[in-house]
Amino acid sequence: MIVSGSLGLQIVPEIEAWPQLEAIYVFCGNQSIHEQWAKKISKVKGVYTKIEPICQALEIDRQRCDQAMIPISFNGRDALFMYTQLLKEALLEIEDDDVKSIKDLVEYCSLQNDVDDDEIQKVQREYRNHTPIW
Known part of the structure; x- marks a missing residue:
């Protein structure tokens, strides 16, 4: 979620506990004022005065979320393949x-x-x- 500095000051303390909210980015004109309250909230990923740094931070977090969404299955054939590979490696x-x-x-x-x-x-x-x- 991207919020303005003044709106973020009011709304972020109310919504920060929402589980569906992963990250908050504050976009404002005065970074030093809003960093004071924002650093107390763990979901606030940064306070920005320009669009480009927000876009870069969003891209990094999007990639991290995409990696977290990749399913890893340890049952069925995937596990059998994994154990077979481990056995072959150990035997060699x-x-x-x-x-x-x-x-x-x-x-x-x-x-x-x-x-x-x-x-x-x-x-x-x-x-x-x-x-x-x-």
Whole structure:
């Protein structure tokens, strides 16, 4: 909202709490007088004596409001895409050491006692003989 200095002095304290009012710009002939009361009101974005600076301030605030209106969805396919990208990035950053990894796997399986020792030894011997599918 753009108001004149004298009108703003009267009306702004009454309407500043309106939720649909985002910003107030004061256009006046005497900037120093109206800056005193305007600086006490958070929605007053500035006191101006020329049109060009108001237009520039409006353009900046319009861009900010436009950015705030861009919908961001974290449900459905958007979230699935995001998690897939994060997983791919994490997997690509893993530094792989096959020898150490196989050794760790063999040790873990041996401690669990859920896997037959012959199977564990077979994996240890033959793991590098098979091409991984990627």
